Amino acid sequence: MSAVWITNAAAVTPLGNDPGELWQRLLAGQTSIKPVTRFRTDNYHADLASCFDDLDPASGGSRGPTLLERLIPQIGPVPSEALLITATTKGGIDNLERTRRDLPAEARDMLLANMAEKICAQLGLTGGSLNINAACASSTLAVAQGAALIATGGVETVLIACMDLVTEFVFSGFSALQALSTTPCRPFDRKRSGLSLGEGAAALLLMSEARARREERSHLGTVLGWGAANDAHHITAPDPNGHGLQQAIEQALKRARLYPEDIIAISAHGTGTIYNDRMELKAFKTVFGDRRIPIYSVKGAIGHTLGAAGGIEVALGLKSLATQTVPPTVGFTNPEAGAEGCVSPTSLKIAGECLLTTNSGFGGINAALILGKGWAS
Amino acid sequence: MTAVITGIGWVTAAGMGRGKDRTRLEMPAASLPEITRQAVFNAPYPRFGRMDRYCRLGLAAIAFALRDAALEKWSRKRNVGIIASTVYGCLNTDVDYCDTIMSQEGRLASPHLFAYTLPNCFLGEAAIRFGLTGSGFIVSAPSASELWCLRMALTNLSGGEFETVLCGICDLARPPFFPEADPAAPGALFLVIEALGRTDRTVYGALRLNRDGTPEFNGRPVKNLATLAREGLNAAAARRLPAPDRPPDPNLEWHFA
Structure with missing residues (x-):
């Protein structure tokens, strides 16, 4: 069994545009949860989420590709034969809202596999790609599956990329389930009353120890x-x-x-x-x-x-x-x-x-x- | 690593079935039949009627596959995983849910429909119904999605993640706003796959994962899951698989183990 190294990590959230900035603001106890302005929340149970202020829709209508554009430059060099495993629960579901409102929208952005297709095209990856959907454990399982493939010798390198957006589709659903907190969420607190939604993306480059050593990659963790x-x-x-x-x-x-x-x-x-x-x-x-x-x-x-x-x-x-x-x-x-x-x-x-x-x-x-x-x- | 297929179940436009019923597996690009509780389960199952169509489709095919492998009944939860491939997932349900928020600016958003707007929900329903505690996830790929699904099923099985895995496909008809896409055949098909040597059930044939990650069935490359299932059914027919409720004959060579 090969050891599985993580040689690069990227993350983009409203609290920080890279893991370093996000970590510092997290240590400072800051939060990016605030009132949503992206869509009207008058009829929902709460009005809070962690959203980017400046995440404009891409030409196809969805904000997903815009978020990926911020993530991809952080990833660093990826071997072209790397397998790509993406993880998203709803991908470009904001385009379904647009479609139902008769606004221009790229239908393919709604397909779960589309994120993988876009990243492969941008990074020139040829080792295959797939999306894993397991609800809120999607990217955790993507890392697990990538690690399993490397450990058993099936592949040497796996790029994990994950992304989800705050959309009215998802926000209204959690509101309907009465799962949203009316204050920024308070994990493990006695007075907690629900969750706050957020959006963000991350990428992790997994590599067999042997390959990583050969290429003198950083060893962020195993x-x-x-x-x-x-x-x-x-x-x-x-x-x-x-x-x-x-x-x-x-x-x-x-x-x-x-x-x-x-x-x-x-x-x-x-x-x-x-x-x-x-x-x-x-x-x-x-x-x-x-x-x-x-x-x-x-x-x-x-x-x-x-x-x-x-x-x-x-x-x-x-x-x-x-x-x-x-x-x-x-x-x-x-x-x-x-x-x-x-x-x-x-x-x-x-x-x-x-x-x-x-x-x-x-x-x-x-x-x-x-x-x-x-x-x- | 070698594994064996011990159950096959499906719901397609041509009908519903399972391997040991000796019906033909066809996946025509036509409308799916209405999937009623009576068509799938003998006993009352009120929850089934409240599920969305995508969920019912996947759950029905899983039920037929488990029944085919004599694994439908259970008394203790089991470490059985489910890995399924889909193109459109629950997009049809997404449309239905989205329409509940479009009218009256979100006041009528349906919590019931929202609960089914994740494509892995039918895996959860199957886990509850059949006591399956193994890992489960949905695979969607720009190409060869079904083969990734099978490869991951075999990788996890060989890694000891679970003792048995259900591997399959599940798709309703193409949603209306994909006019440019190929009219893929709707339907669901699931295979029960177990590690060689760990089952005494009758088998359809042997699966192996090559070093390059390509799966083989009875020594031939797997093209897709429907072809794999048909080859399994053909292999079983050639070996005269017993009728569903007859005990397997130990003198026949169905037991690869």
């Missing part, structure tokens, strides 16, 4: 383990006992040949909904016992970026390992039962090599990755 499991419980609500997430974490630990005590911090999904956060704390308690392991969520700072969440959180997890720092959980004040001593409104120093990052989504899916500290930041 994908040590991965796991995924379905709750088989409910289509939109998590299993209150957290069995699916527990199973995913245990798979990841087994694959990484690690014990729970090897994990020094957890980048949680932490959406700020009552049920998600409670479920996560339960799963973590089952796996890690009474240990007060640092847990954080970035969604109070950048919102829930859906299919891009896992990728952005990996980019930030690498920063966390490199700086041996857990960022603050923005919006968190009073701990939910089980979060005491684990979740913090301020940054914390950590010491160790392995970080767990998890995401869960509609359809009952849960995914977990274990990242190892790199040698170069």
Whole structure:
């Protein structure tokens, strides 16, 4: 089995145009969640999201290609034979809104595979491409699948690219489900009342250790383990006992040949909904016992970026390992039962090599990755 | 790594079926049949009628495939994964949902429809219905989407991610705003794939992933999942697969293991 290195990481969010800027603003406890001006919110449950102020629609009508234009220059050199795995839940769904309003719109932007097609064309990739959709665990699973293909020797290099937008389509849906918070979301807080949506994109270049060494690539980190499991419980609500997430974490630990005590911090999904956060704390308690392991969520700072969440959180997890720092959980004040001593409104120093990052989504899916500290930041 | 196909199920414009019923698998570019609960399940299943059409299509094909592999009934949840390929996913449902927000400026947005605006939702419904706790995701690719789906199913199976995997395709008819696209045949088709040596079920044939990532079935390259399923059905017919409820004959060479 080949070791899987992460040799480059890029991220674009309204809180920062690259991982470095995003990390600094996250450490400063800032948030980009604010009132939405992109569409009218008068009839929705809330009016907040993390949106770019200046993300104009591209010529085809969707804002997706504009966001990708900001991401792609950050990616750096990618071998042309790399496999591309994209992850998006709704791609250019803003073009469906335009189509239904009789506005000009490129229909292909609505196809899940279209993002992969565009990136391949821009980067000249010839190694094949596909999109993975697993709701809010999409990019986490994309990283897991890319790592599995490299580990088994199927490919040497995989580029992961993920993206999702704040659209009225998605915003109205979460509003209809009464899942939106009327204040910026407060992950793991006793007074949390829902999630805040966000938009963003990320890219991660995965490479076999042998290839990366041969090309003298940076070693930002290693994908040590991965796991995924379905709750088989409910289509939109998590299993209150957290069995699916527990199973995913245990798979990841087994694959990484690690014990729970090897994990020094957890980048949680932490959406700020009552049920998600409670479920996560339960799963973590089952796996890690009474240990007060640092847990954080970035969604109070950048919102829930859906299919891009896992990728952005990996980019930030690498920063966390490199700086041996857990960022603050923005919006968190009073701990939910089980979060005491684990979740913090301020940054914390950590010491160790392995970080767990998890995401869960509609359809009952849960995914977990274990990242190892790199040698170069 | 070698795996075996132990179940095949489908819903196409030509009808619904499963491998051991010895019906022909055809995927014509025509309208799909109405997928009622009675056509798929014997017992009442009120939730089925409330699902969107895309979800019902995928779930029905999965039900037929699991039934074909004698895996439909369960008492304990199992580590069975699902990987499916789609072109349009739930876009037809997206249109229906979008129309609920277009009227009255969002006041009538349907939470029920929104819950089905992700293409992986039918994987979740199948997981609940059949107690499947393995990983599941949807693959969409500019080309060779079905082969990526199969390659990932076999990679995950060989990596021990799950003990059994359902691998398939699911697409409703092309949405109306894609006039330029090829009229792909709508339908859903799923294969139950298990690791060689870990099943005592009757098998349709052996799958192998070559070092270059290309899948082979009974020693021949796989073109797409429909062709793969037909070759499996043909291989089974040549070996005179038993009628659905008859126990397998241990003297016949169906058990590759």
